[in-house]
Amino acid sequence: MLNMHRNAPNILITGTPGVGKSLMSRMLSEKTGLKWLDVSKLAIENECLDEYDEVYQCSVLDEDKLLDGMESLMNEGGKIVDYHSAEFFPERWFDIVFVLRTDNTILYDRLKERGYCGKKLEDNIDCEIFQTILEEARSSYRKEIVHELMSNTVDQLTDNVNRICQWLEQWKIDNPQ
């Protein structure tokens, strides 16, 4: 059993920037008591960012350093990991993976509002159109633990959070301590 040593499951929330990962992770964390790990923030705090990429207007990530820093946290269980990529985390870390999806026009407005423009804006919209993160998640984890969730509206957000809470209750029944 992959998760035998965990007293609570680890959840990966992934998807293109702007699909609502941090909003959902915060709500879920407040409702469940699981700890939200914002990987982009962790990378800054643990000094895992290398040189700045001018084209993508972001820093290059030292993945090995980041993963080393997360290992003990993940082994404890009970973590909600929020990150815009799904492919470099160890498969054994997660009990379930949610890929948030947003319609392109809605995502465009959200990213514009965030100040994205030019190539960065276009690349992120393409990432969503080509469902890059969903494919990444499906090729990195067992298909049956990867779930696609629409996140266009607040109603969908609420439904998604409630659905995950139900899953968590079932996990506790299936994994008695």
Ligand code: DAT
């Ligand atoms: P991410 O963490 O994936 O980059 P976010 O949580 O910061 O995204 O959300 C981006 C913006 O969109 C933010 O202003 C909140 C809003 N938003 C997110 N999910 C939403 C939803 N399901 N319905 C309406 N607005 C949403």
